[in-house]
Amino acid sequence: MSSTFWLLLAGGLIIGGLGLYAWQLWRQVWRREAHNREQLQARNHRLQEDLRILAGSLLDEQLPLIEGCIRIKVLLDNYQGKQRSSLPDGIFSLIYDATAHIPTHQAWKDLPREQRLAFEQLMMQLEETHRTAIEQAARELLEKLR
Structure with missing residues (x-):
C-alpha cells in the first residue's frame, strides 16, 4: 500500500473524529439550551403565581397598596x-418611582420621627390618588394571568 493511502486514511480518521467531537459538543449545547428553557419556564410559572397572589392580596386588602405595587412592579x-407585553405595569411603575427614595428596613427605623411622618403622608397621598387605578390594574393582572 502506498503512503498516499495511509495519509488519506489518517486524514479521514481525523476528520471523522473531529466530526464526532463536534456532534457531541452540539448535543451538549442543545441539552443546555433545553435545560435553560425549562428553567425559564419554571421561573416564569413561579413569578406568575406570585403575581396572582400579590394582586389578589392587594384587592383583598391583605397587603398595603404601596408595598403591593412595589412588589408587583419588581416581579413584572x-x-x-x-x-408580558399586555400586562398592566404603568401604575405599578409610577408608585415604585414615586417611593424609590423612601428608606426601607433599618434605614426606615433610623429616620427621625418627623421624616417618617412626612414619608407616611406621601404614601397616604399616593394611595388616595391612585387607589382606583391600582385596583383596576390588579384586577386586569389577575384576569390576564389566568
Whole structure:
C-alpha cells in the first residue's frame, strides 16, 4: 500500500473524529439550551403565581397598596412569560418611582420621627390618588394571568 493511502486514511480518521467531537459538543449545547428553557419556564410559572397572589392580596386588602405595587412592579420586571407585553405595569411603575427614595428596613427605623411622618403622608397621598387605578390594574393582572 502506498503512503498516499495511509495519509488519506489518517486524514479521514481525523476528520471523522473531529466530526464526532463536534456532534457531541452540539448535543451538549442543545441539552443546555433545553435545560435553560425549562428553567425559564419554571421561573416564569413561579413569578406568575406570585403575581396572582400579590394582586389578589392587594384587592383583598391583605397587603398595603404601596408595598403591593412595589412588589408587583419588581416581579413584572423579571417576568418574561405569557402576554408580558399586555400586562398592566404603568401604575405599578409610577408608585415604585414615586417611593424609590423612601428608606426601607433599618434605614426606615433610623429616620427621625418627623421624616417618617412626612414619608407616611406621601404614601397616604399616593394611595388616595391612585387607589382606583391600582385596583383596576390588579384586577386586569389577575384576569390576564389566568
